[in-house]
Amino acid sequence: GPKVLQIPSHQIIDMGQMVTLNCDPVSNHLYFYWYKQILGQQMEFLVNFYNGKVMEKSKLFKDQFSVERPDGSYFTLKIQPTALEDSAVYFCASSSNNQAPLFGEGTRLSVL
Amino acid sequence: GDSVTQTEGPVTVSESESLIINCTYSATSIAYPNLFWYVRYPGEGLQLLLKVITAGQKGSSRGFEATYNKETTSFHLQKASVQESDSAVYYCALGPANKVVFGTGTRLQVLP
Numbered sequence: 001g002p003k004v005l006q007i008p009s010h011q012i013i014d015m016g017q018m019v020t021l022n023c024d025p026v027s028n029h030l031y032f033y034w035y036k037q038i039l040g041q042q043m044e045f046l047v048n049f050y051n052g053k054v055m056e057k058s059k060l061f062k063d064q065f066s067v068e069r070p071d072g073s074y075f076t077l078k079i080q081p082t083a084l085e086d087s088a089v090y091f092c093a094s095s096s097n098n099q100a101p102l103f104g105e106g107t108r109l110s111v112l
Numbered sequence: 113g114d115s116v117t118q119t120e121g122p123v124t125v126s127e128s129e130s131l132i133i134n135c136t137y138s139a140t141s142i143a144y145p146n147l148f149w150y151v152r153y154p155g156e157g158l159q160l161l162l163k164v165i166t167a168g169q170k171g172s173s174r175g176f177e178a179t180y181n182k183e184t185t186s187f188h189l190q191k192a193s194v195q196e197s198d199s200a201v202y203y204c205a206l207g208p209a210n211k212v213v214f215g216t217g218t219r220l221q222v223l224p
Contacts, residue, residue, distance in 0.1 A: 031210055042216040056211060098209050100148055105157035
């Protein structure tokens with residue numbers, strides 16, 4: 001079936017650096033999401049994105065975070081600069097209108 | 113805010129036994145939330161198991177069932193006879209689909 005692909009599966013960076021997490025959503029989906037899960041905690045909504053724009057974001061979506069999907073390619077989450085508390089697994093998801101989102105397997109981000 | 117509370121795991125049952133994983137929700141910002149069960153099998157990404165969007169209705173998939181009970185604000189997951197392949201982490205969640213709120217997950221281990 002259709003899949004959401006996340007690249008890479010694990011990324012290690014030094015605090016203060018920039019990181020970009022890539023997501024390849026299902027080709028005919030129009031809604032895109034990022035979720036964050038800190039180890040041992042629940043998965044939490046960060047942001048949703050539709051028609052080239054952020055529709056809604058949570059308080060976890062700090063000013064250092066940004067998302068975009070240039071020219072219908074990867075849907076990306078950029079963190080600049082990173083902080084220690086950004087270490088988590090980030091899940092991308094996509095959906096068609098009003099359907100339950102389909103999730104990727106996540107990218108584990110380790111900020112040292 | 114909106115929240116989901118589910119059985120704290122791990123839950124261990126023997127093959128062919130019955131299973132219930134409790135889920136209750138609180139929807140303060142949504143009058144009629146969609147309710148979901150997602151599942152993560154070992155080594156795989158999060159997948160939708162079942163969803164119900166109308167109060168009083170039952171959803172079912174792979175032998176699992178859950179009924180949307182608005183009176184008790186519950187959406188318990190049940191299966192009459194589990195199999196070893198059902199071992200996974202199960203997440204109760206509520207919507208709308210463009211901003212899903214997850215529970216903390218319940219790890220289920222089915223013994224052969």
